[in-house]
Amino acid sequence: NVILSVKNLTANVEGTPILKGVNLEIKAGEVHAIMGRNGSGKSTLSKVLAGHPDYEVTGGEVVYKGENILDKSPDERALEGIFLAFQYPLEIPGVSNLDFLRVAYNTRRKHLGLEEIDTFDFEDLVEEKLEVVKMNAAFLDRSLNEGFSGGEKKRNEILQMALLEPTLGILDEIDSGLDIDALKIVANGVNQLSTPDNAFLLITHYQRLLNYIEPHHVHVMYDGQLVTSGGKELALELEESGYDFIEEKLLAQA
Numbered sequence: 001n002v003i004l005s006v007k008n009l010t011a012n013v014e015g016t017p018i019l020k021g022v023n024l025e026i027k028a029g030e031v032h033a034i035m036g037r038n039g040s041g042k043s044t045l046s047k048v049l050a051g052h053p054d055y056e057v058t059g060g061e062v063v064y065k066g067e068n069i070l071d072k073s074p075d076e077r078a079l080e081g082i083f084l085a086f087q088y089p090l091e092i093p094g095v096s097n098l099d100f101l102r103v104a105y106n107t108r109r110k111h112l113g114l115e116e117i118d119t120f121d122f123e124d125l126v127e128e129k130l131e132v133v134k135m136n137a138a139f140l141d142r143s144l145n146e147g148f149s150g151g152e153k154k155r156n157e158i159l160q161m162a163l164l165e166p167t168l169g170i171l172d173e174i175d176s177g178l179d180i181d182a183l184k185i186v187a188n189g190v191n192q193l194s195t196p197d198n199a200f201l202l203i204t205h206y207q208r209l210l211n212y213i214e215p216h217h218v219h220v221m222y223d224g225q226l227v228t229s230g231g232k233e234l235a236l237e238l239e240e241s242g243y244d245f246i247e248e249k250l251l252a253q254a
């Protein structure tokens with residue numbers, strides 16, 4: 001039961017090749033982690049998967065639930081259950097968090113052929129989901145992400161994910177800038193949302209997050225390719241030896 005299959009994916013940013021042949025297969029029920037040095041192309045991969053217009057796909061394929069999605073808009077991909085949590089969540093002054101969440105939720109319901117949910121029922125639903133990220137209801141009345149701390153923004157991303165119940169959740173550096181308590185809340189949220197029917201792709205520079213979310217597969221991104229894969233022990237090895245050891249291994253193979 002394959003959710004995502006990426007084959008020989010290449011992509012440019014402003015004419016420069018960044019992804020140089022990415023291969024990745026993610027099955028239902030799996031949690032994958034991609035680690036790698038800064039600048040190796042991790043965020044580029046997440047943005048290409050989400051369909052960000054600044055990233056030009058030059059080759060390869062991305063098959064999601066059996067369908068090539070490269071021609072689909074970011075909105076269509078989101079409606080079909082791909083959720084990208086941002087490294088730097090947007091602030092939208094004047095739009096309350098609650099309204100934002102309700103519109104996002106109802107848009108997805110419509111796409112699934114379901115009726116819109118009314119404001120009161122929606123508030124009940126959100127209050128349930130607030131538990132997942134240990135957020136206080138006062139959060140909902142504030143403008144989207146405006147003046148939120150780093151940890152609050154990341155928890156808000158998880159709240160959105162809890163509501164939208166994506167099939168594929170992609171979390172790009174959700175751990176960056178989080179103190180240990182916020183990190184645990186975010187990790188717990190992901191663990192609670194993980195089911196046999198969905199999958200998660202965690203992108204992280206540090207091993208720390210993986211102490212709280214156990215990935216089934218760990219991959220290393222190096223110069224636009226996933227060069228090594230393994231189990232969670234690979235993350236520990238990276239923590240210990242740094243990314244240099246990957247480079248040495250690659251040079252030895254060349």
Ligand code: ADP
Pocket residue numbers: 013014018036037038039040041042043044045054
């Ligand atoms: P990572 O997430 O692994 O740190 P990125 O995917 O952010 O790496 O970046 C990979 C490379 O692509 C870097 O050299 C970066 O400067 C370049 N890059 C990424 N996004 C852009 C962009 N919007 N414009 C120009 N260069 C970019």
Ligand code: MG
Pocket residue numbers: 038039043
């Ligand atoms: Mg980076």
Ligand code: MG
Pocket residue numbers: 042043044087172173
């Ligand atoms: Mg990045």
